[in-house]
Amino acid sequence: MHRLLTHLTLAALCLLHAPAHAAEVLVAVASNMAEPAKELARQFSAQSGHRITFSSAATGKLYAQISQGAPFAVLLAADTATPTRLGQEGLALADTQFTYATGRLVLWSVAGNTPNEKTLSAGQFAHLAIANPAVAPYGQAAMAVLQRLGLAAQVRPKLVYGENISQTQQFVATGHAEYGLLAASLVWRDGRWLSGHGWWVPSDWHAPLQQDAVLLRAGANQAAAREWLAFLRSPAARATLQRYGYQ
Amino acid sequence: MLSLQLASITTALLLLLGTPLAWWLARSQSRWASLLGAIVTLPLVLPPTVIGFYLLLALGPNSPLGQFTQWLGWGLLSFSFSGLVVASLIYSLPFAVQPLQQAFISIGPRPLEVAATLGAGPLETFWRVVLPLAKPGLYTAGIMSFAHTLGEFGVVLMIGGNIPGQTRVVAIQLYDHVEALNYPQAHALALTLLVLSFSLLLVLRLWQRAWIR
Known part of the structure; x- marks a missing residue:
């Protein structure tokens, strides 16, 4: 002792x-x-x-x-x-x-889905995960993108909100939501997607x-x-x- | 209010499912009873986020359970009120089963033997002897499950998706207010939750005093 x-x-x-x-x-x-x-x-x-x-x-x-x-x-x-x-x-x-x-916003998915510029307007998904816009800047950017595309009202019933950007990714990674609007930093490394597929949302579609x-x-x-x-x-x-x- | 709805449904289902389970746990000599008893108690000690995380995996599209719910045509249970009910059943299970089990044990074998001697069948004995004698346990189980589900946070956070009107329960709403620095709204919600939970527990204590006398 x-x-x-x-x-x-x-x-x-x-x-x-x-x-x-x-x-x-x-x-x-x-x-x-x-x-x-x-x-x-x-x-x-x-x-x-x-x-x-x-x-x-x-x-x-x-x-x-x-x-x-x-x-x-x-x-x-x-x-x-x-x-x-x-x-x-x-x-x-x-x-x-x-x-x-x-930061850059990406539309990201796993398991067969390859998002592109038409994915959001086509609306072929049950859930789109975004970070909670009330607290997360990436969530606000995601809402701005949806509003710019005139999809805010249409997509709202399909939105699920992550508490932060990592949880938003988790919803997509575990397959509960087909797509997510995420920070590129979570899924992009050295010129390629870490997993799944993404589409770079044009950075002038939302506030920097x-x-x-x-x-x-x-x-x-x-x-x-x-x-x-x-x-x-x-x-x-x-x-x-x-x-x-x-x- | 969504949380009250969730807590009511969960409590009703827990009393329905928990009573036979607690009865079996209280009466069984089997080694399996100890094993099951331990499993039932787990949600009491596990962090809610752990339960939520594994529910997220267990209910996912690639899991057997997720494929089963999809096969049934229910889709995935995540991001839905039904999913929250399933999660709450697991999360609050020990709060229903423990008091019931204790109540059943404290009845002892004697009243059951008497009932059997008087010609009552097992079901009649259960309805007319066991349940009335276990009433304090039933009330305790009901109130504890209700109060515990009302304050549920970690599990819902993991599988709920924070959808207004469907999965945004009061604890999540409170958390959002704190994160968004809306402290006045956060205080208001917290106070409501506090008063409600306190009143429930106070009623329970007063009842318990009355029974002892």
Whole structure:
């Protein structure tokens, strides 16, 4: 018992005295960015030695957590409004906000269905999965697309809503909905579909899916957090994001 | 309100299906009874999202169950009110079966023996002796199933698809309000749910006191 305590104390001391150059940064990340962010973090860790830990959720939920004192240093949002609002409320450093990625919407399906520009108007499906437009920017973009095609009223009874973009994909991947309007980042990698088939929705059919990053108050004094934001602006980070279907 | 409808239907079905099941669990000496008892209790300890996730897979178009419901012409149960009823039956099963089983056990063998001596058949004994004696258990099972289904969230989130009027139950609606930062609406819904659940449990406690006396 005594020895165990000694070991634990030593371990705790080691953690406390970790060298300043190998810091850990806690980053809140929107669901559509969860996978690419992990890849970005691997590259960032390799070059800086810092470690990034992620907490992923819908942007609205991350906002609620941050406003209730969650210890995140950086927010990678799925929109521009949430970081702006956090800045106005003094929870984020407004001058650090920038657009790190612009998302693309795809109409995606598995099992034999190959979506194209006519799929939505043809309406040969029982369910179309979209992210909940009340909370998810990709859901709002999906609604904008349906409205532009004049299909909003017609398709509404067939819509099922995912709590976030990942759950929306899950509905399609498990075969419960034939099609889904998703973030490309979930299904596109290095020039091909990870599974199933997709159709790229023209990006001028909806408002640009700009995603902003911002330094949060909890991270204001973390040099590693600022380094991470700088890394996101680098050409290397941009190239990685393009592999995941971001513009 | 959708949640009240779901909770009522689920409670009625659970009392109907749970009573024979609880009776068998209470009376059986079989080893299978322990196994089944453990399975029935599982939803009590499993995270609702786990139940929801496996229901999503189990009801999908490629699963035997999904193919069966499609063969019956019902289509897939996901994204439908019937699907929520099926999910709620599983989710609230232990809340119906446990109190019933306890009530049946506490009756003991004596009243049954007396009824048999007086010439009552098994069915008559069950209707006229067992059920009246197990009334506290029935009420507890009913109220607990109802209250538990009313607050259902994780399972519905996984298989419901959040469709207004069909699968958007009050807990999901509340969650949406919180996510969309509509805190006033969220408070209103939460308060309604809280008052309703509290009243149900209070009524149950008052009844239970009355029975003990």
